[in-house]
Amino acid sequence: DSGVTQTPKHLITATGQRVTLRCSPRSGDLSVYWYQQSLDQGLQFLIQYYNGEERAKGNILERFSAQQFPDLHSELNLSSLELGDSALYFCASSEREGLRETQYFGPGTRLLVL
């Protein structure tokens, strides 16, 4: 158990809908990362927050947005969902901003868009 929690574990929804994925980092970790893993695209970095501020942006679609709250939990919002958004979404956390070697992954949220 990495100490990173993600909810829900599974999510099934329809095209065009909007969902929110939630991540609670390990106690004391200020940095949160979001990743998408699909069969055809592999693991892709989406976005990073550090202490409430956006720090780095990867291959995140405009239909997706994220934020990190004062209590350091983070939410990833996916809107106007398409079939291709079906994937495993991971959250990871690390203690400081740039120390990727101490990055701990949560168990993931599996999203299925029908």
Added chain:
Amino acid sequence: EDKVVQSPLSLVVHEGDTVTLNCSYEVTNFRSLLWYKQEKKAPTFLFMLTSSGIEKKSGRLSSILDKKELFSILNITATQTGDSAVYLCAVDNYGQNFVFGPGTRLSVLP
């Protein structure tokens, strides 16, 4: 465009064999290269490499980076069935992006 390539994509060996996994990259502003092991679910961190020629070692696993030739290798000696997993290589380009390779699927047969 930043790119990370891994080879082979798939590998089947028997217990006790030694394997070498390859990762080559092209990124605009290299900061570090990381190796992860992914079994059933979330990736777990193995190594982070920032300097050329310095081997990192953890038990039967070791890794080295060549920043001139833009590649890294991950060696696993005396493989065990528990080493069966997908091994991911990723490159950090100073916070602009974090690019993963497609992974090498290693299967270790008893």
